[in-house]
Amino acid sequence: MTNSYSSQPYSRRLSLCGAVNFRDLGGHPTTNHGRVRTGMVYRSDHLSQLSADDLQILLDLRFMTVCDLRSLGEQKRSPDILPEDGSLELLSLPVQSKKFDPATAMDLVKSGDDSWLTIDFLCSLYLSYLDDFAPVWGKILSLIASPDKLPLVFHCTGGKDRTGIFAALLLKFLGVDEERIFSDHDLSNTYNAIRLQPIYAKFADLGIGPEKAATYLQAPPEPLAAMFDHLQNRYGGIEDYLRKKANVDAATLKALQTNLLQ
Numbered sequence: 001m002t003n004s005y006s007s008q009p010y011s012r013r014l015s016l017c018g019a020v021n022f023r024d025l026g027g028h029p030t031t032n033h034g035r036v037r038t039g040m041v042y043r044s045d046h047l048s049q050l051s052a053d054d055l056q057i058l059l060d061l062r063f064m065t066v067c068d069l070r071s072l073g074e075q076k077r078s079p080d081i082l083p084e085d086g087s088l089e090l091l092s093l094p095v096q097s098k099k100f101d102p103a104t105a106m107d108l109v110k111s112g113d114d115s116w117l118t119i120d121f122l123c124s125l126y127l128s129y130l131d132d133f134a135p136v137w138g139k140i141l142s143l144i145a146s147p148d149k150l151p152l153v154f155h156c157t158g159g160k161d162r163t164g165i166f167a168a169l170l171l172k173f174l175g176v177d178e179e180r181i182f183s184d185h186d187l188s189n190t191y192n193a194i195r196l197q198p199i200y201a202k203f204a205d206l207g208i209g210p211e212k213a214a215t216y217l218q219a220p221p222e223p224l225a226a227m228f229d230h231l232q233n234r235y236g237g238i239e240d241y242l243r244k245k246a247n248v249d250a251a252t253l254k255a256l257q258t259n260l261l262q
Helices: 052-060 072-077 102-110 119-132 134-144 162-174 178-191 193-205 210-217 221-235 238-245 250-260
Strands: 041-044 065-068 089-092 152-155
Touching (some): 041 162, 065 134, 072 102, 119 162, 119 210, 119 221, 134 152, 134 162, 134 238, 134 250, 162 178, 178 193, 178 221, 193 210, 221 238, 238 250
Parallel strands (some): 041 152, 065 152
């Protein structure tokens, strides 16, 4: 594990062939003049296309835990590829709203339903992920609070929405300011750009232009801003949310700070 840090965003990205948005969540300064420790917690897009070289990188970095936030449909369609030696524990923690399953997104468009391709819909989805899946976020936090579960990576499909929500909650709790959290969120647009080109083409073939498709394929700031507002207005802030909604106790919150702050 390393605790080095560079101000350049690409310094925290792992160079993997099969995952373009796999990056260290550490390195960010905090408001109390500390810094989030690197080499502990990572965020990523799906891990269903990892190469043998990619798997060796994970082994070399001694990863212990993978948290898969994709719906059961997404997991079944594209299961994670992990080292065969069983050194990584894979936890299925599906975050799937009743109103939307990303596994069927293209099917909806093919059926003529593009009503969900709006910022308002995406904002409502972020709020439902915050309200309805607090136990999942609490579970991952409990894992991160256990040193023997680290390094840990959590991921969804694109590594931007469900993954972005948990990344934002964790960084917010650790004292990273919102401007930096938004910057970290926006990196998904840079890292996913090439991978998304054929998906834009599929949308275009179905009559959906790039501007409308980008609402879903990109990581716009508005849903994250709506989530932060909701976090404050409904729950009174990050600590109250984690304690009362996600049922994370004081000892776990303290362990998180001990493990992840320097």
